[in-house]
Amino acid sequence: KKIAILFSGTGSNLEKLLEFLYQTSFEHAKIEVALTICNRPDAQGIEKARRFGLEPLIIDHTRYASREAFDEALVEAIAQSGAELTVLAGFMRILTPIFTRHVKAINLHPSLLPLFKGGNAIQESFDSPMKVAGISVHYVSEELDGGDIIAQRCFTKYEGMSFEAFENKIHALEHELLPQTVKNLLDKK
Numbered sequence: 687k688k689i690a691i692l693f694s695g696t697g698s699n700l701e702k703l704l705e706f707l708y709q710t711s712f713e714h715a716k717i718e719v720a721l722t723i724c725n726r727p728d729a730q731g732i733e734k735a736r737r738f739g740l741e742p743l744i745i746d747h748t749r750y751a752s753r754e755a756f757d758e759a760l761v762e763a764i765a766q767s768g769a770e771l772t773v774l775a776g777f778m779r780i781l782t783p784i785f786t787r788h789v790k791a792i793n794l795h796p797s798l799l800p801l802f803k804g805g806n807a808i809q810e811s812f813d814s815p816m817k818v819a820g821i822s823v824h825y826v827s828e829e830l831d832g833g834d835i836i837a838q839r840c841f842t843k844y845e846g847m848s849f850e851a852f853e854n855k856i857h858a859l860e861h862e863l864l865p866q867t868v869k870n871l872l873d874k875k
């Protein structure tokens with residue numbers, strides 16, 4: 687079972703996913719990371735991937751004239767890799783139908799979807815009057831952060847919780863949920 691992982695920045699979710707795959711299910715479930723792609727040549731996550739012996743393919747979005755042209759490059763690389771599932775682990779680009787129609791992908795989003803879609807989700811859910819917050823893993827569709835939800839985790843926002851504590855909680859939950867969800871999806875096959 688081959689997967690592709692796409693990331694843009696720090697790569698903490700990429701790292702946790704790779705740790706999980708290598709430590710636990712990797713051999714047993716026969717999951718192979720066929721490809722990692724990063725759209726930023728200076729992303730910290732590149733070093734993290736290298737520690738697992740993976741050399742990310744850099745597809746720099748600034749070198750493409752349009753979102754569509756960038757997406758075509760992604761689609762081609764993923765198709766060539768033979769990956770049956772693509773995991774967006776902190777991949778911070780809006781994708782067009784060129785990508786969403788050709789690639790089966792899941793995305794990690796730091797809110798309880800369908801609430802707080804888009805790039806400012808952590809701040810918006812922190813600022814909201816809601817007493818619960820959480821994270822989601824969902825299928826990637828043409829609507830930004832709008833595909834079918836696969837799994838979610840939530841927590842209680844306590845009185846006086848700082849933004850830093852809130853954000854740390856979100857990331858801690860993400861680091862658990864993404865690997866679990868990838869494994870569950872591939873185990874089902």
Ligand code: GRF
Pocket residue numbers: 693694695696697698699700731775776777794795796857860
């Ligand atoms: C995560 O919060 C994820 O939900 C969002 O981008 C962040 C990526 O963090 N889409 P990292 O690069 O995995 O550390």
